Amino acid sequence: MSASCQDYLINLRFKLITYSTSSDFRRAGISAKKEAPVNFITDPSEGRSTLRPADVLVFGWEGGKHACVDLTGVSPLAGFRENGFVAGQAVLKAESKKVEKHAKALVHK
Numbered sequence: 115m116s117a118s119c120q121d122y123l124i125n126l127r128f129k130l131i132t133y134s135t136s137s138d139f140r141r142a143g144i145s146a147k148k149e150a151p152v153n154f155i156t157d158p159s160e161g162r163s164t165l166r167p168a169d170v171l172v173f174g175w176e177g178g179k180h181a182c183v184d185l186t187g188v189s190p191l192a193g194f195r196e197n198g199f200v201a202g203q204a205v206l207k208a209e210s211k212k213v214e215k216h217a218k219a220l221v222h223k
Contacts, residue, residue, distance in 0.1 A: 144172060146183075188205050
C-alpha cells in the first residue's frame with residue numbers, strides 16, 4: 115500500500131471517529147460541533163492569536179464553559195517491541211507528545 119493511500123485511510127478513519135464522537139454527544143442531548151475553530155492556544159513565537167480547530171467542541175460542558183475534545187488515533191500495533199507487546203504503551207506515548215506540544219502555549223498565557 116502506498117504512503118498516500120495510507121495517509122488517506124488514516125485521515126478517513128480520523129474523520130469517522132470525529133463525526134461519531136460529536137454525534138454521540140448530540141444523541142446524549144449535549145450540544146457539540148466537530149472541527150470548530152477556537153482561539154485558546156497560540157504559539158508564543160507567532161506573537162498573535164490564531165484559530166485552531168478543536169476536534170470536537172462541546173458547548174456548556176461544566177459551569178457553562180465550553181470544552182475542547184482532542185482526539186488522537188493510535189494504531190493497535192504500535193505497542194509491539196522487541197521484547198513483546200506492551201498494552202497501553204502507544205496511548206501513553208501519544209498522550210505525552212500531545213501534552214508536550216501544547217505545554218509551551220499554555221505556560222505563556
